[in-house]
Amino acid sequence: MEKTNEKADIVSPVVTKKLSPSQQKLAEMNAYLAKTDTAQLFRLIDEIRDDERTKQRDKQ
Amino acid sequence: MTETPYLFSAQLVEICYNFESVSDLKGVKKIVKFTETALPRIYNLALLDLLEDGEESDSSVTNNDDLQTVLATAIRIIGSFLTKFPDRIVVFTGSNARRTRPYRIVIGRELPLIQQRFVVFGGIGEKHIEAFRPNTAYDKFFIFLKQ
Numbered sequence: 001m002e003k004t005n006e007k008a009d010i011v012s013p014v015v016t017k018k019l020s021p022s023q024q025k026l027a028e029m030n031a032y033l034a035k036t037d038t039a040q041l042f043r044l045i046d047e048i049r050d051d052e053r054t055k056q057r058d059k060q
Numbered sequence: 061m062t063e064t065p066y067l068f069s070a071q072l073v074e075i076c077y078n079f080e081s082v083s084d085l086k087g088v089k090k091i092v093k094f095t096e097t098a099l100p101r102i103y104n105l106a107l108l109d110l111l112e113d114g115e116e117s118d119s120s121v122t123n124n125d126d127l128q129t130v131l132a133t134a135i136r137i138i139g140s141f142l143t144k145f146p147d148r149i150v151v152f153t154g155s156n157a158r159r160t161r162p163y164r165i166v167i168g169r170e171l172p173l174i175q176q177r178f179v180v181f182g183g184i185g186e187k188h189i190e191a192f193r194p195n196t197a198y199d200k201f202f203i204f205l206k207q
Contacts, residue, residue, distance in 0.1 A: 025104060030098045038099055042101070044189075
């Protein structure tokens with residue numbers, strides 16, 4: 001009797017595209033940034049830059 | 061204009077710098093790749109090896125005994141990138157905890173030099189970000205120009 005592979009008829013192949021290492025890192029970083037308080041980060045950065053500009057102006 | 065436009069898509073903004081890690085035994089091509097994140101001001105840095113088959117790898121072991129030099133080069137490249145794009149913020153992490161530690165060490169060692177022009181923040185876990193302090197177990201690093 002001819003053997004048949006019934007599973008092959010049931011299970012359809014799932015094709016997944018493998019991310020490159022840099023794409024993988026980017027995806028992980030985006031996930032991290034989504035959970036992080038980036039508004040606070042940007043505020044801190046703007047404060048530091050404002051301070052630096054003030055220091056530079058005071059020097060001149 | 062009344063025409064219905066075609067669907068279109070944008071490529072990720074990626075900027076690559078290349079250098080070669082050289083030892084008596086071999087040369088390994090390295091890529092430092094900056095990719096725009098979901099937040100346009102923030103660029104993710106990936107330090108990669110370009111393998112002989114043309115694939116990129118962030119997990120290969122170079123064994124060129126020059127890790128500190130490679131990381132110091134990456135820091136200089138960040139400086140070059142931020143000089144060209146002064147409003148951007150670079151964020152990076154190692155591919156695992158073992159690979160993140162050397163970043164901490166090199167940044168800590170080079171901090172006086174880095175701080176002449178840049179500000180470094182360290183991130184711990186998903187929430188906490190602070191000004192970089194040496195010997196602190198950060199898993200993310202943010203670098204940006206002072207002004």
